[in-house]
Structures are given as structure tokens and as C-alpha cells.
Amino acid sequence: GAHYLFLAAGRVLPWLRESLPERYWCKVVAAVQGIVLTVVAGNVLPQRLAIAALAVCLVLLAESFGRQAWGLWRLATGSADASTGRSDAEAIAVEQRTAAVRRPQRLHTVRSRLVTALAGLAVWAALVAPNQAGRMSPWTFARIPLEGLILVVLALVLHPRARGTAAAVFGVVLGVLVILKILDIGFLAILDRPFDPLNDWVYVGPGVGVLGDSIGHRAAVASAVTAAVLGVVILTLLPLCVVRLMRLVARHHRFSIRAVTGLGVIWILCAVFGLQLSPGMPVASTSAADLALHEVSQVRADIRGRQTFAKEIGVDRFADTPDDRLLTGLRGKDVILAFVESYGRVAVQDSTFSPQVDAVLDAGTDRLRAAGFSSRSAFLTSPTFGAASWLAHSTLQSGLWVDSQQRYEQLLPNDRLTLTAAFGRAGWRTVFDVPANTEDWPEGSSFYRFDQLYDSRNVGYRGPKFSYAPMPDQYILSAYRRLELASADRAPVMGEIDLVSSHHPWTPLPHLVDWDDVGDGSVFAGMPEQGEPPEEAFRDPAQVRALYGRSIEYSLSSLISFVQAYPDPDLVLIVLGDHQPHSYVTGEHPGHDVPITVIAHDPAVMDAISGWGWQAGMNPGRNAPVWRMDTFRDRFLSAYGAPGEPATSVRADSHH
Numbered sequence: 001g002a003h004y005l006f007l008a009a010g011r012v013l014p015w016l017r018e019s020l021p022e023r024y025w026c027k028v029v030a031a032v033q034g035i036v037l038t039v040v041a042g043n044v045l046p047q048r049l050a051i052a053a054l055a056v057c058l059v060l061l062a063e064s065f066g067r068q069a070w071g072l073w074r075l076a077t078g079s080a081d082a083s084t085g086r087s088d089a090e091a092i093a094v095e096q097r098t099a100a101v102r103r104p105q106r107l108h109t110v111r112s113r114l115v116t117a118l119a120g121l122a123v124w125a126a127l128v129a130p131n132q133a134g135r136m137s138p139w140t141f142a143r144i145p146l147e148g149l150i151l152v153v154l155a156l157v158l159h160p161r162a163r164g165t166a167a168a169v170f171g172v173v174l175g176v177l178v179i180l181k182i183l184d185i186g187f188l189a190i191l192d193r194p195f196d197p198l199n200d201w202v203y204v205g206p207g208v209g210v211l212g213d214s215i216g217h218r219a220a221v222a223s224a225v226t227a228a229v230l231g232v233v234i235l236t237l238l239p240l241c242v243v244r245l246m247r248l249v250a251r252h253h254r255f256s257i258r259a260v261t262g263l264g265v266i267w268i269l270c271a272v273f274g275l276q277l278s279p280g281m282p283v284a285s286t287s288a289a290d291l292a293l294h295e296v297s298q299v300r301a302d303i304r305g306r307q308t309f310a311k312e313i314g315v316d317r318f319a320d321t322p323d324d325r326l327l328t329g330l331r332g333k334d335v336i337l338a339f340v341e342s343y344g345r346v347a348v349q350d351s352t353f354s355p356q357v358d359a360v361l362d363a364g365t366d367r368l369r370a371a372g373f374s375s376r377s378a379f380l381t382s383p384t385f386g387a388a389s390w391l392a393h394s395t396l397q398s399g400l401w402v403d404s405q406q407r408y409e410q411l412l413p414n415d416r417l418t419l420t421a422a423f424g425r426a427g428w429r430t431v432f433d434v435p436a437n438t439e440d441w442p443e444g445s446s447f448y449r450f451d452q453l454y455d456s457r458n459v460g461y462r463g464p465k466f467s468y469a470p471m472p473d474q475y476i477l478s479a480y481r482r483l484e485l486a487s488a489d490r491a492p493v494m495g496e497i498d499l500v501s502s503h504h505p506w507t508p509l510p511h512l513v514d515w516d517d518v519g520d521g522s523v524f525a526g527m528p529e530q531g532e533p534p535e536e537a538f539r540d541p542a543q544v545r546a547l548y549g550r551s552i553e554y555s556l557s558s559l560i561s562f563v564q565a566y567p568d569p570d571l572v573l574i575v576l577g578d579h580q581p582h583s584y585v586t587g588e589h590p591g592h593d594v595p596i597t598v599i600a601h602d603p604a605v606m607d608a609i610s611g612w613g614w615q616a617g618m619n620p621g622r623n624a625p626v627w628r629m630d631t632f633r634d635r636f637l638s639a640y641g642a643p644g645e646p647a648t649s650v651r652a653d654s655h656h
Contacts, residue, residue, distance in 0.1 A: 002061050006068075015076035016069065028114065029064040033057055049138045116248060119241035124148065126174050126238060127288045131184035131194065134588060139277035143285040144267045152260040155246035156253065167246040171239025177291055178234050189583050192385040192590075197295055198302040199406040302406055309407050312400055313414050318422070318637055326426040329608050329640035333600075334485060335423065335494045335572045339393065340555045341503040342548070343577030345379060345593040346586045348619060352542075353549025360553045361619035364560035368618075371567045373601050376614040379593040380629040382579045389498070392578040392594075392629060397448060397496075399633035412447045419633055421449035423494035431495040433480050435459070435471050436503070450496075452484075459483070463521030464528050466501065471521060472510035473501040473558040478518040481566060492570070499558070502551040504582060505534035506544070509554055515565045541584060548585045556618075563599065573599040575618075595620050596632075608639045 010016040036057045040050045127145035130136060154166050183195035249256040269275075271284035318326075347357045365375060383403035384391040394402045394411060397418040402408050424430045430451045432444050437455035444453045456470040459479040463471060476499060484493050501509065508531020510524050517523050537543050559575055577594030580586050597618045600606055612635070615624045627635070 002065050006065055016072055018072055018075060020071045026064055029060045032060060052138060116244060119244045122241050123245060126178045128285050129181055131181040131291060132188055133185050139281055142277055143283050144263055145285045145288060146267060147288045149260055149264055149267060152249050152256055155249035156256060163246055164243060167243040168239050171242035172235060175235040175238040177288055179231050180295060190386045192583055196298060196404060198299050199404050306410060309410055313411060313416060316417055319417050323425040325641055326422050327640050330572060332492055333570050333572045334492055337496045338559060338573060338575045339498045339578050340575060341500050341578060342581040343502060343552055343594060344580030346580055346590055347552045348595055349622060353546060356549055357552050358619055360556050365617040367560060367564055368599060371564055373563060373599055374606050375597050375599045375618045376606060376616060377595060377597040377618055377620040378614040378625040379620055380576060380596050380627055380632060382592045382594050382629055384579045385592050386579060386582040389578040395629045396632055399630055401630045412443050418448050422637060424449050427491065428494040429491045431484055431493055433476060433495060433497045435476050436500050461521045463524040466508055466510055466528050467505055467534055468503045469500045472524055473499040473555050474512055475518055475521045477558060477562045478515060499555050502555045506547040506551040507532050507534055507537050509551055512557060512561060545585050548581055569601040571601060572605055593626055
């Protein structure tokens with residue numbers, strides 16, 4: 001705007017159209033404008049920091065154009081130079097000739113100083129930047145990093161060759177810490193926990209896939225490539241910055257000693273008196289060293305955790321239970337374990353969308369009661385948050401706390417009694433229906449012991465895809481009934497069904513149709529086009545939260561409607577969430593609790609868990625019991641037939 005205003009003024013005032021000697025400072029100011037405006041427009045800075053950056057830009061812009069206008073005015077008026085007696089025009093001509101000689105040297109000096117200043121700012125920011133987005137503020141970068149003072153001392157005392165090696169090593173370590181901080185910010189936002197440097201690299205592939213469902217595959221791949229390039233740039237530039245700064249410190253020996261002494265005294269005083277710029281933000285910073293120690297400790301803890309978990313896998317009080325003593329209280333029942341994707345406590349409590357979800361659950365309780373079904377609900381604490389559903393599935397099935405990819409991969413090769421294996425040993429046909437899978441999953445049979453695996457390729461779906469979800473939840477349930485439950489001459493079936501319509505990005509959504517019309521899914525044609533594309537919806541955080549709520553309503557309505565449409569008196573339905581949704585839906589630190597509900601027609605099935613203290617209905621209240629998810633398997637197996645207890649056969653026809 002200032003540029004075009006200056007050109008417009010030149011049409012009225014011709015002297016503004018003259019030229020002056022080129023000033024490199026003008027280019028610096030122009031570059032700063034472009035960089036700052038781009039960053040601010042990208043909405044990646046806290047508001048106060050963005051306003052401060054814009055204010056600095058405005059001051060620089062005013063100074064640059066003001067100085068240009070002042071020089072042109074002096075040139076136009078031809079005022080005398082008091083010291084030489086020459087006119088301004090003559091003086092400027094002399095300056096132009098002199099500048100032509102001095103310009104290369106001045107440009108080199110300015111560039112060198114600018115690069116040095118940027119190197120110092122980069123190292124300073126890398127040392128004090130937090131690993132949590134919520135702690136990012138202008139005060140964060142006003143702290144004094146102890147690690148920076150140590151760097152100056154090393155530059156003063158080390159031999160030049162050793163100094164270069166130390167600078168390179170320090171720079172690489174600092175670059176790694178910056179990358180870990182960035183990863184921590186992302187993991188805290190998505191999974192509500194910091195990045196684990198030993199185990200969490202496995203999330204890169206799935207993360208790109210989920211991002212692709214939100215912004216498109218090409219954009220997601222481009223984002224991943226950009227992130228990789230950014231990592232290389234960080235690991236390259238920070239060592240160069242540290243090397244440059246240490247050389248500068250060594251050249252200006254006396255000044256550096258005074259500076260590091262003064263700052264060291266200030267750092268000690270601030271540390272002694274606990275001076276803070278804001279809560280949890282001490283002036284005397286050791287954040288980089290603290291993070292490095294934490295990451296090393298985390299890796300050591302992960303290594304020790306492997307040994308501890310190996311012992312836990314080998315301890316199972318149900319492993320040697322005779323087959324005829326397993327699950328005797330559910331003989332003759334068809335059991336469905338239905339995971340509702342991202343169904344967390346936030347869906348039913350303390351959110352803008354929870355009243356609508358509560359209404360669906362309360363109405364569903366009444367509708368199922370009218371059909372002869374009763375229900376009880378509580379909460380389970382999931383081992384994961386925001387993603388990694390497989391950790392929750394393996395935790396519930398194995399009775400072990402599988403809260404990391406390390407534990408998951410360590411568990412799978414072992415012969416652990418899963419809920420599925422227990423049902424299989426007790427005479428059930430076991431089935432896994434996971435519509436999100438697009439390729440073979442051998443662990444389903446080798447570890448979980450499923451007899452039959454269904455995925456997106458073998459359930460006969462001919463309808464459209466709904467963003468991440470390859471098919472609607474209603475079709476998943478309809479196909480499961482057609483493939484497994486419709487036959488009269490069969491063994492009882494235990495199935496785990498993973499419902500995915502409520503998976504991020506929660507749009508577009510299908511709507512319920514008559515169950516007789518579901519067919520091969522063609523009836524859902526045209527529905528994706530009626531919903532909002534993810535790339536548009538995610539521009540508005542409030543809209544994202546509303547879409548999440550509606551997706552949970554749809555998934556729960558599908559289950560309730562399924563039981564109503566096919567009221568099998570031998571059906572036992574266990575409905576639960578796998579984890580809470582991402583933090584941009586829940587807010588910060590909402591916990592890991594997910595609702596769980598047991599639904600059955602036979603009163604004896606519900607009587608067996610009466611001692612659990614769960615609340616009646618599908619909607620767990622604020623004071624409902626909370627169990628860790630890994631405790632469910634043992635309590636479930638105990639309730640429906642435990643070692644040393646007399647077997648109790650439950651038959652639906654004996655109660656109605």
C-alpha cells in the first residue's frame with residue numbers, strides 16, 4: 001500500500017519521481033514486510049506476537065519511505081550544504097560517485113551483520129522455544145537461556161579446532177531438539193501427549209493418510225515432503241549458525257567476556273529469586289537442557305519398559321481355564337463388541353454438542369426398553385487419545401495396558417488369551433469386521449484368533465466412499481447381519497465390529513435409510529455430495545466440533561436402529577469408544593475416558609454384571625464408574641464364568 005501511495009503522490013508532486021542512490025536498506029525493509037505479512041496471514045503466531053511484528057514492520061516502512069521522500073525533497077530544493085558550500089545536488093552527485101566505490105564493501109558488511117543477527121536470533125529462539133503451543137508467547141523469547149551462556153564460555157576457552165567441533169555438535173543437538181519440540185506440539189494437539197522418540201515414528205504413515213482425508217492426498221504428501229525438507233534445513237542451518245556465533249565470540253574476546261559475565265549474574269539472580277515473566281516461564285531458562293534430559297530418560301524408560309511388559313504378558317490367570325468353564329454365562333448368545341470411533345467422554349458431557357448426543361442416547365434407551373432390551377453404562381480409560389485405535393482394541397482384548405506402539409508390537413507375537421480367543425475356545429464362531437482395512441491383516445487370526453476377517457474388499461459394498469469411511473456404519477451392520485447372523489443353522493457368533501463413520505474428519509456423513517433398502521450400498525449414492533468437504537469444514541473450529549457431534553449421533557443411531565429393526569432376544573451388544581477425539585474438539589487435557597454400554601434382552605445377562613455398579617441406560621452420567629480399559633477383560637470373563645465358580649447357563653427362551 002505504501003508503495004502505490006508513493007507512486008500516486010509522484011503524479012501530483014513531480015520531484016518525488018526523481019531518483020536517489022540505491023540503498024540496500026530498502027531491500028531489507030521490503031523483505032521483512034513480505035516475510036512478516038506471510039507469517040501473520042498464515043495465523044501461526046499468537047495474536048500479541050503478530051500485532052507486535054506488524055507494528056515493527058509499520059515503523060520500518062514509515063522510516064524507509066520517509067527517508068526516501070526527505071532525500072528527494074532536499075534534491076529538488078537544491079539547499080546549500082553548510083559544511084562544503086556546495087548545493088545538495090552537487091553533494092548528492094559526489095555521494096553517488098563515492099557510493100559506487102564503497103557499495104560492494106558496505107553491502108558485504110550489511111549482509112554479514114544481518115546474517116549474524118539472524119543466526120543469533122535462530123539459536124536464541126531454538127533454545128527458549130517451548131514444546132507446547134499453549135505456552136507460546138512473546139515472553140517466551142525474552143528469557144535468558146543457560147545453554148546459550150555455556151556456548152559463549154566454550155567459544156572463549158576452547159582451542160579453535162575443538163571450538164569448531166563443539167559448535168557443530170551443539171548445533172546438531174539443538175536442531176534435533178527443535179524437531180522434537182515441533183513433534184511434541186503436534187502430538188500434544190492430536191494425541192494429548194508428547195512425542196516418544198523411540199516408538200512414535202510409526203505414526204508418520206497413518207498420519208499422512210488421515211491428513212489426506214482432510215485436505216486431499218496430494219496436499220497431504222506435499223505437507224509431508226515439506227516437513228521432511230524443513231527437518232533437513234533445521235539440521236543444516238542451526239549447526240552453521242552456532243559455528244558462526246562461536247567464531248564471532250572468539251574474535252570479540254573482551255566484549256564477550258563482559259557480556260557473558262553480566263548475563264550470567266542476571267541469570268543467577270533470576271534463578272535464585274525465581275523471577276518469572278509469566279506463570280511457568282522463568283527468566284533463567286534451562287528448557288533446552290531439561291528437554292534433552294527428558295528425551296534421554298524417555299528412551300531409557302522405553303528400554304526398561306520392554307522387560308517389564310514381557311513379564312506382564314506371561315502372567316494370565318485365565319490362560320489355563322478349561323474351555324468348558326469359559327463364558328458359560330453367555331452360552332447361546334450372539335455377542336457383538338462394537339467400537340465407535342472417537343466416541344469419548346466429551347461426546348456426552350461438557351461440550352456444545354453433548355446435549356444432542358445425550359438426547360440420542362436417552363431416546364435410544366427408551367426405544368430399546370420398549371423392544372425388551374435393557375442397558376447399563378460406565379466409562380473406561382483408554383490407553384490412547386485422538387488416534388491409534390489399535391492400542392485400545394488390543395488393551396481391551398488382552399487385558400494388558402498397551403499404551404504405545406512398542407508395547408503393541410511386543411504383544412502381537414505372543415500367545416495371549418484375548419476375549420476373541422476365549423469365545424473361540426468356548427465354542428463361538430469369531431468374526432472381525434473392520435471396514436477401514438484395505439489389505440490383509442494376518443495378526444487378526446494369528447494373535448486375536450478370529451475365524452473370519454471382513455474388510456472393505458469382501459462385504460459386497462457398491463456405494464460411495466465418505467471421506468475416511470469407505471462405507472457407512474449402517475451398511476457395516478447390515479452386511480454383518482447378512483453374512484453372519486441371518487442363517488438359522490449356525491453356531492453362536494462373537495464379532496468385533498469397528499464403526500468408522502465417526503472417524504476424523506467427520507464429514508461428509510450419510511443418513512439412515514430403511515434397513516430393507518440398504519442392499520449393496522448403492523442407496524447411499526449422492527450422499528457424500530450433500531455434505532461439506534473436509535477442506536472447507538476445517539476452516540471453522542466450531543463447525544468441526546459440530547460435525548464431530550453429528551457423526552457420533554449417526555453411529556449411535558445406527559446401532560440403536562439395528563437392534564430395533566432386528567430384535568434378537570439372544571443378542572448381547574457391547575458398545576464403547578476407542579478414544580477421545582482430537583484436542584481441537586475436546587480442548588486441552590480432557591482425559592482419556594470413553595463411554596461403554598452393555599445391552600441385552602435377557603435379564604440374566606444383565607444380572608451377571610449387577611455388582612459392577614454401572615448406571616442404568618445408555619448414557620453414563622458424571623458419577624458413573626471409571627475403569628482402566630485393561631481391567632475389562634478379566635472382569636468380563638469373571639462375570640460370565642470364572643475358574644472355580646459353578647457354570648451358569650443362560651438361555652433366552654427361559655425368560656420369556
